[in-house]
Amino acid sequence: MSVLTLRTKVNMESLKKLLLVALIATSAIHLVQAQDQEGFISVDCGLSPNEVSPYIEPFTGLQFTTDSNFIQTGKIGRIQASLESRYRKSQTTLRYFPDGIRNCYNLTVNQGTNYLIRATAIYGNYDGLNIYPKFDLYIGPNFWVTIDLVTYVNGTWEEIIYIPKSNMLDVCLVKTGTSTPLISSLVLRPLANATYITQSGWLKTYIRVYLSDSDDVIRYPDDVYDRIWGSYFLPTWKKISTTLGVNSSSGFLPPQKALMTAATPANANASLAGVLEFPNEKLYLYLHFSEIQVLKANESREFEIFWNKKLVYNAYSPVYLQTKTIRNPSPVTCEGGECILEMIKTERSTLPPLLNAVEVFTVVEFPQPETDASDVVAIKNIKAIYGLARATWQGDPCVPRQFLWNGLNCNNTETSTPPRITSLNLSSSGLTGSISVVIQNLTHLEKLDLSNNNLTGEVPEFLANMKLLLFINLSKNNLNGLVPKALRDRENKGLKLIVDKNVDNCSSGSCTQKKNFPVVALAVSSIVVITVVLVLISLPSQSTPPQANHTFDETMIETKRKRFTYSEVMEMTNNFHRALGEGGFGVVYHGYLNGSEEVAVKLLSKSSVQGYKEFKAEIAVDAALVFFKREWKRCWPFLTGFAVTGVLITKLTAGLTEEDAKNSKFVQQHRRIDVVKWPLRFLGMLSMDDYWY
Numbered sequence: 001m002s003v004l005t006l007r008t009k010v011n012m013e014s015l016k017k018l019l020l021v022a023l024i025a026t027s028a029i030h031l032v033q034a035q036d037q038e039g040f041i042s043v044d045c046g047l048s049p050n051e052v053s054p055y056i057e058p059f060t061g062l063q064f065t066t067d068s069n070f071i072q073t074g075k076i077g078r079i080q081a082s083l084e085s086r087y088r089k090s091q092t093t094l095r096y097f098p099d100g101i102r103n104c105y106n107l108t109v110n111q112g113t114n115y116l117i118r119a120t121a122i123y124g125n126y127d128g129l130n131i132y133p134k135f136d137l138y139i140g141p142n143f144w145v146t147i148d149l150v151t152y153v154n155g156t157w158e159e160i161i162y163i164p165k166s167n168m169l170d171v172c173l174v175k176t177g178t179s180t181p182l183i184s185s186l187v188l189r190p191l192a193n194a195t196y197i198t199q200s201g202w203l204k205t206y207i208r209v210y211l212s213d214s215d216d217v218i219r220y221p222d223d224v225y226d227r228i229w230g231s232y233f234l235p236t237w238k239k240i241s242t243t244l245g246v247n248s249s250s251g252f253l254p255p256q257k258a259l260m261t262a263a264t265p266a267n268a269n270a271s272l273a274g275v276l277e278f279p280n281e282k283l284y285l286y287l288h289f290s291e292i293q294v295l296k297a298n299e300s301r302e303f304e305i306f307w308n309k310k311l312v313y314n315a316y317s318p319v320y321l322q323t324k325t326i327r328n329p330s331p332v333t334c335e336g337g338e339c340i341l342e343m344i345k346t347e348r349s350t351l352p353p354l355l356n357a358v359e360v361f362t363v364v365e366f367p368q369p370e371t372d373a374s375d376v377v378a379i380k381n382i383k384a385i386y387g388l389a390r391a392t393w394q395g396d397p398c399v400p401r402q403f404l405w406n407g408l409n410c411n412n413t414e415t416s417t418p419p420r421i422t423s424l425n426l427s428s429s430g431l432t433g434s435i436s437v438v439i440q441n442l443t444h445l446e447k448l449d450l451s452n453n454n455l456t457g458e459v460p461e462f463l464a465n466m467k468l469l470l471f472i473n474l475s476k477n478n479l480n481g482l483v484p485k486a487l488r489d490r491e492n493k494g495l496k497l498i499v500d501k502n503v504d505n506c507s508s509g510s511c512t513q514k515k516n517f518p519v520v521a522l523a524v525s526s527i528v529v530i531t532v533v534l535v536l537i538s539l540p541s542q543s544t545p546p547q548a549n550h551t552f553d554e555t556m557i558e559t560k561r562k563r564f565t566y567s568e569v570m571e572m573t574n575n576f577h578r579a580l581g582e583g584g585f586g587v588v589y590h591g592y593l594n595g596s597e598e599v600a601v602k603l604l605s606k607s608s609v610q611g612y613k614e615f616k617a618e619i620a621v622d623a624a625l626v627f628f629k630r631e632w633k634r635c636w637p638f639l640t641g642f643a644v645t646g647v648l649i650t651k652l653t654a655g656l657t658e659e660d661a662k663n664s665k666f667v668q669q670h671r672r673i674d675v676v677k678w679p680l681r682f683l684g685m686l687s688m689d690d691y692w693y
Helices: 012-025 081-086 372-383 439-443 461-465 485-494 566-572 612-629 658-663 667-669
Strands: 009-010 040-043 062-068 073-079 092-094 102-108 113-120 134-139 144-147 158-163 168-175 185-191 201-213 231-232 236-242 261-265 270-277 283-290 304-305 310-316 323-327 337-345 357-365 408-411 420-425 446-451 454-458 471-473 478-480 494-498 528-534 562-565 577-582 586-593 597-603 647-651
Touching: 009 092, 102 185, 113 168, 134 158, 144 158, 201 261, 261 270, 310 323, 372 439, 372 577, 439 461, 454 647, 461 485, 485 494, 566 586, 566 597
Parallel strands: 009 270, 040 062, 201 231, 420 446, 446 471, 454 478, 471 494
Antiparallel strands: 040 185, 073 092, 102 168, 113 158, 113 185, 134 144, 134 168, 158 201, 201 357, 236 261, 270 337, 283 323, 283 357, 304 310, 304 337, 408 420, 528 562, 577 586, 586 597, 597 647
């Protein structure tokens, strides 16, 4: 068979620049309604606190939110006013990082979900210096890509398809020279989990085009995954199109607009081919096909697909108005930076090949394992509990080694095994409160230094259960009471323990050992159920505030009880993932009830410096606080006669500021209450729905 091959070089970098220009040029003329964006994360980096957040972007209908909840460092900026009309709203602001080497966004994601991650950076001469920056982006501890705004002076974006290994994702900007890193927006889009799967590594987007002579850029809402498609067409091709919808049953779901046009060779006897310029990297190609012509009885379209002269798909016939995505099952490379993609019609075919759209990805290997997830959760909870504001405590705690959090040491930082935290030094860190039980979750800890702080309470017994601990320094604090016998026994076996002289000094009898009280152990192997109290109170509004010594008729109280299993509590809190604070009874964790309603889970610790009765009293205090929140208009819950066995869950409510809480006469007249630094949320308040769980 005689075959005419049309070989036209496609320079992907030039195409990418053209796509950015086209996207900017159309940004001001589109207006769409907001569509379903379940699972979308759209962050406008550097959005001013004076601007509304979230907001709907007119061009896409996407809902963007401020980045202030995802990062604690950097400064906000705005591109030059004369340039703003060229860009979408989310591209006119930016966050830049003049301080520090690594600055990280920390996002809550769904572990195991396939995400399309896109970072956009537009300089826009925000600082008036005309110095275009160049810096690196990291996903967790691994290098992702270099952002080069010297080359892409109008701005650029980079994409990667990545599956997080935990429920937290770090995207970090790393300074590599003298210029200042910046970012305009950061978005995450959940994809179908069976799509874009590789043998190893992750997919970095190189190009994504549909074959048409149109100037339109296709993205959300036309693409449900918010992929960005540019158009590409050659004079030697012929465009065919349809006005009918195309059925896309696979998880890839290419947009209808991309499937309703296709390219075929203008010469019906020729192949559809191209010599593609690629870097010397491993590649994956995704070719999207759909027959969009009604074929006559005597017509057929069948062709073979070749990659660098090797057959990759034999005798393929596109189905009318049905989509099929064909990809190479294993990565391929291009010798000398050039690859040849050919589609050649078979001898029995009467029509030439067609192609609707194509995606090309390069493979990015992430060789460095992230720090063990349980250690990351533990150290971040410690950071939250003690309010540690350390600029270096961003991103992965242990790796890369050059970004190790100060005060930590880790093992396995250069191996294929997830690193573990082995040393924690928080000496002279201004710590207050008790020694947090969360520390015991650093199960590989060998050295602990909490000296020269303002810690109070007793030396906790859980330290004796940390079998790998070899050194503990608790000196120069305000601790009291007895050192637990189990910890003294560990000293006899080689543990080095340093405490102040007043610890173990019980001549006054003030530190008599407390009797053990029954608590619910947290080991899954030994716990089946945690009983939780649910109380719902609904009383008529009162026209005048009740007096402080007001008493209640218990017949007026309607109660409900609900039991949660231990696994349900674990699910609510995502395995006790996020600590909000800590009181004398133990740690308070953030969670979701039924996947949507935010709750605070108060967990009684076995090593609590307070007892079972105090824990019940804590419940009474929190209940009474409702009476303040409601401004006397409804009753406050009153609990009596219920067995509480270790877990109390209260809803969190918006609308009460930290200052409001501190100024409350009720709070001032009662024992201390922990105010959580969480936007417009105050621990212990109930929502207007008035549920206790």
